[in-house]
Amino acid sequence: MIPLTLSxxxxxxxxxxxxxxxxxxxxxxxxxxxxxxxxxxALVGERFDAHEFxxxxxxQGAVALMVSRKVDxxxxxxxxxxxxxxxxxxxRFVRQEVNPKVIGITGSAGKTTVKELVASILRLKGKVLATxxxxxxxxxxxxxxxxxxxxxxxxxxxxxxxHKGEIAYCASLAKPDVSVIxxxxxxxxxxxxxIEGVAKAKSEIYQSLGESGTAIINLDCEFASQWLEExxxxxxxTVSRHNDxxxxxxxxxxxxxxxxxxxxxxRNLTGKESxxxxxxxxxxxxxxxxxxxxxxxxxxxxxxGLIKDGLEQAGAVKGRLNMVAGQQGSLIIDDTYNASVGxxxxxxxxxxxxxxEAIFIFGDMGELGNESARYHQEIGQYAxxxxxxxxxxxxxxxxxxxxxxxxxxxxFAAKEALIxxxxxxxxxxxxxxxxxxxxxxxxxxxxxxxxxxQTEKRGG
Numbered sequence: 281m282i283p284l285t286l287s288x289x290x291x292x293x294x295x296x297x298x299x300x301x302x303x304x305x306x307x308x309x310x311x312x313x314x315x316x317x318x319x320x321x322a323l324v325g326e327r328f329d330a331h332e333f334x335x336x337x338x339x340q341g342a343v344a345l346m347v348s349r350k351v352d353x354x355x356x357x358x359x360x361x362x363x364x365x366x367x368x369x370x371x372r373f374v375r376q377e378v379n380p381k382v383i384g385i386t387g388s389a390g391k392t393t394v395k396e397l398v399a400s401i402l403r404l405k406g407k408v409l410a411t412x413x414x415x416x417x418x419x420x421x422x423x424x425x426x427x428x429x430x431x432x433x434x435x436x437x438x439x440x441x442x443h444k445g446e447i448a449y450c451a452s453l454a455k456p457d458v459s460v461i462x463x464x465x466x467x468x469x470x471x472x473x474x475i476e477g478v479a480k481a482k483s484e485i486y487q488s489l490g491e492s493g494t495a496i497i498n499l500d501c502e503f504a505s506q507w508l509e510e511x512x513x514x515x516x517x518t519v520s521r522h523n524d525x526x527x528x529x530x531x532x533x534x535x536x537x538x539x540x541x542x543x544x545x546x547r548n549l550t551g552k553e554s555x556x557x558x559x560x561x562x563x564x565x566x567x568x569x570x571x572x573x574x575x576x577x578x579x580x581x582x583x584x585g586l587i588k589d590g591l592e593q594a595g596a597v598k599g600r601l602n603m604v605a606g607q608q609g610s611l612i613i614d615d616t617y618n619a620s621v622g623x624x625x626x627x628x629x630x631x632x633x634x635x636x637e638a639i640f641i642f643g644d645m646g647e648l649g650n651e652s653a654r655y656h657q658e659i660g661q662y663a664x665x666x667x668x669x670x671x672x673x674x675x676x677x678x679x680x681x682x683x684x685x686x687x688x689x690x691x692f693a694a695k696e697a698l699i700x701x702x703x704x705x706x707x708x709x710x711x712x713x714x715x716x717x718x719x720x721x722x723x724x725x726x727x728x729x730x731x732x733x734q735t736e737k738r739g740g
Contacts, residue, residue, distance in 0.1 A: 281305050281627035282377060282509050283425050286344055287321070290358045292373050293366040295346070299356030302344055307370065307426045308337070309419065312334045316341030319358075321367050327469035330363075335613045351609040364419070372420030372453045375435070378428040378723045380409070381580055382454050386447055386485045387462025388625040390477065390569045390583045391416075392597055393561070394462055397573035403591025414718075416440040421450040422534060434580070441481055442647065444472065458579045459485045460496035460572055463502055465622035470649040479503040479551065489514040494574060494579045499523045518569040522580070529567050530554070538634065543719050544574050544638035546584060555588045562601040562613075594645065599723065601630055605731040609708030612730055616713045617646045618643040621655050624715055628659075631713040636670045641702065641725055643716025653680045660684030670705075674698045677722055695721075699703070 283305045290297040306318040312335035320342035322330040330337075334351050345357040346366060360366040375382070383398055385391045399410040409432045411424050416438040418595050424437060439450045450702050451459070464479045472478045484504075486495045497504050499520035508516060518525040521532075525547070532542040559566055574587045582590075596602050599617030606612040611634070615627045624645065631638050648655050660681035663671060671689040673682050674697075682689040687699045692698035702712075702725075712729065716722035 281307060281428065282374060285318070286356055286358060289346075289370060293346070293369045295358040295360035295366060297356065297358050298346075298600050302356060304344060307423070308342065309353070309368075309423065310341075311336040311340060313342060318342050319344045320345055321363050321366070322348070322351075322400075323363050328496050333423055352617075356697060357464045357494065361625060367419070368422050368453050369562075371425040372455075372612070374428050375425045375454060377692060378430055378432055380428065380432045380435045381458075382435045382437060382456045382574055383498065383580075384437050384439055384451055384456030384459040384485050384488075385462065385576075386441070386482050387460070388465035388482075389620045389626070390462045390565070391438050391440070391462060392617070393566065393569045393600060394572050394576075395436050396461070396597055397570060397591055397594050398436075398576050399436045400505075400594035401432045401573060401577045401587055402436065402580070403581075404586050404590050404593075407431050408434045410436040411438040416450075417442075418449055420448050422453055425453060428474055439485060441484075442470075443640075444477075444481050444539055445484070447481060448487060448611045451485050451488035451707070455488055456485070457497065458491065458494045458576050459489055460509070460576060461485060461498065461501065461503075462569070462572055463498060463501050465620050465623065466648060466651060466655055470647045473649070479506070483507060483510070486511045496575045496579075498568070498572065499525050500568065503514060517575050519575045521568050521571070524583075527571045527578075528730065529571060529625070532564065532567055533554075534564070534633065536697045538562065540564060540566055542570075544571065544584065544587070546574070546578065551582055553582045557588050557591050559591060560595055562603070563626055565629070592721040601627060604726065606706070606729050607703065608706035608708075608729050610706050610710040610712055610729075613711065614723070614726045614730075615713060616726060619715050619717045619720070621645065621658065624659050625662055627713055627715050628663055628668065630668045631711060632668065634711045636711040637707070637708045638666075639670045639672070639702075639710050639712045640668045641680060641698070641712060641714045641722070642671065642673045642675075642726075643720025643722040645676040646717040648677075652677050656680040659686040660686075660689070672698050675716070695724055695728075703730060 287301045304319045308315045308318040320337040369682045402408045437454045443445045461482045494515045519527040529546045535541045545554045586640040602614040602724045605614040656677045656679045671685045
């Protein structure tokens with residue numbers, strides 16, 4: 281973070297500084313982490329109050345506090361009305377002071393991959409800050425923005441949400457120059473009520489774009505025409521795998537190593553140009569992710585040659601279609617980072633594209649609300665239709681998947697029982713996809729089945 285005095289922070293957070301005025305260049309909200317030299321912000325949630333962990337933060341090296349009530353501490357403290365709002369105000373100030381080109385990315389699936397592809401391209405041109413891990417909500421976005429330093433030229437900010445208004449809030453802090461909704465699929469339906477509700481919430485990322493901003497519109501999304509009509513003030517650039525667009529793909533195929541090769545086609549008023557790209561990522565669905573990344577970066581004056589280099593240098597995202605050596609000579613596809621209906625189908629497509637016996641290990645997809653049973657049934661039918669031979673599942677909602685899948689499907693009450701059953705039938709010819717939402721913790725199954733010290737670092 282750029283160095284700031286506590287008195288300056290108090291001013292633009294509308295707070296009161298009590299104690300010495302220090303200069304800080306680090307903000308922390310987790311008292312368990314290394315807080316050395318940091319301003320510790322005591323957030324308050326429904327089930328926690330970080331004011332109770334001030335002593336822990338002190339012991340971890342915090343040098344100042346931001347609190348919503350005065351606490352018993354020798355450290356300087358800024359007292360504000362609401363620490364969460366003050367965190368956002370501080371982040372907004374830092375973003376304005378550094379003033380990098382900001383890219384906002386949201387969507388039901390693939391946004392992390394798009395973020396990594398964009399960051400890989402832009403790093404060939406300048407210093408880039410990109411969202412780490414899953415720091416993409418109303419707390420993670422401001423914490424990401426607070427990592428901006430004066431020499432950052434680009435900030436690639438991923439934005440997720442599980443309730444209305446969350447993306448609008450994050451976008452109001454980040455103020456993107458270029459924004460994209462990668463896609464809209466059934467995800468977080470409990471918070472949004474319907475897929476139409478998901479689309480409306482995702483579209484909040486376009487609302488912060490002014491006349492100088494650019495909206496990247498994925499024409500392959502069923503809500504694209506709605507966005508093209510609704511957001512008429514900003515510049516719009518289209519992408520599509522299947523339709524005419526500013527950015528499209530041609531000659532899409534898997535090469536001898538199973539990696540995706542295709543031509544990126546860029547069209548504008550003066551004609552078109554193209555370049556051939558080979559991604560170091562598994563899955564044909566990553567063609568769309570790459571087109572979105574290319575469209576974003578051209579709006580930042582990056583030419584197709586540099587885009588090709590950045591796309592081809594981008595590596596795997598942990599837990600995203602990572603190929604891992606399994607026990608007994610099997611191959612594991614670790615796609616446990618998260619799960620939506622679309623991402624599960626894409627992962628199944630990768631599974632059945634590989635030679636060998638296709639086995640699917642599945643945990644619950646979360647936050648699908650009243651439609652959960654239907655979508656879990658849909659996955660069972662999709663896996664069966666695609667030629668998956670065996671399904672091992674654990675959880676509550678996956679019962680519907682197993683029932684629909686039929687013969688070859690087994691449901692387990694606990695991961696331990698599932699793991700033992702899988703181990704008993706492991707063979708060298710097997711390709712094993714492991715997938716589930718974060719809450720399912722299916723990475724535990726990967727850890728139990730993988731061959732120690734042997735990992736093929738390729739994925740998507």
